[in-house]
Amino acid sequence: MTDLEVYLDAETIAGRVKELAAEISRDYEGKDTVLIGILKGAALFLADLSRALTIPVGIDILHASSYGDGTTSSGVVCITRDSSCDVKDRHLILVDCIIDSGRTLETLVKHFRERQPASIEAVVLLDKKERRTCDVAVRYVGFTVPDRFLVGYGLDQGGKHRNLPYVATVKPS
Ligand code: IMP
Numbered sequence: 001m002t003d004l005e006v007y008l009d010a011e012t013i014a015g016r017v018k019e020l021a022a023e024i025s026r027d028y029e030g031k032d033t034v035l036i037g038i039l040k041g042a043a044l045f046l047a048d049l050s051r052a053l054t055i056p057v058g059i060d061i062l063h064a065s066s067y068g069d070g071t072t073s074s075g076v077v078c079i080t081r082d083s084s085c086d087v088k089d090r091h092l093i094l095v096d097c098i099i100d101s102g103r104t105l106e107t108l109v110k111h112f113r114e115r116q117p118a119s120i121e122a123v124v125l126l127d128k129k130e131r132r133t134c135d136v137a138v139r140y141v142g143f144t145v146p147d148r149f150l151v152g153y154g155l156d157q158g159g160k161h162r163n164l165p166y167v168a169t170v171k172p173s
């Protein structure tokens with residue numbers, strides 16, 4: 001059986017999500033803003049972050065994957081289901097649970113830039129900073145995390161553990 005060790009508990013995550021939401025609410029006051037969640041990983045974060053905002057925003061999603069079923073990136077970012085939201089002249093915030101190499105966000109920023117939004121920024125709950133190979137700017141970061149494989153709060157290992165309310169490290173059994 002896989003052994004999980006809590007890395008960030010639900011309360012710690014909720015506190016930081018509130019802080020990020022307060023910052024975004026201040027920065028985007030009065031702007032026509034859309035959150036675009038990168039599924040599946042961002043599903044839980046998107047739900048919690050959007051509910052903690054004090055400004056009105058649009059919400060849309062797209063499905064992308066870069067990791068296969070294992071714990072190392074395939075290196076290829078695949079948009080498996082695109083967003084159909086009209087984003088022209090609107091302020092976009094891409095929402096993801098974690099940034100690792102940065103390839104996913106870099107690909108999606110380029111993808112949406114072609115649709116001429118007024119601006120594009122990104123918010124991630126977790127930043128595996130030392131793993132970055134792409135030069136992509138992330139405006140809002142919840143926690144900087146070490147290079148360990150994490151599961152929970154949207155993150156999976158081979159499709160498992162996404163529904164955990166906390167973030168955990170996986171100990172090899
Ligand atoms: P990037 O394109 O290398 O930045 O990878 C981002 C994607 O890789 C995330 O959206 C996750 O789906 C996945 N990922 C990166 N690190 C982890 C991890 O520790 N656990 C689970 N998924 C991860």
Ligand code: MG
Nearest residue numbers: 067155156157
């Ligand atoms: Mg995954």
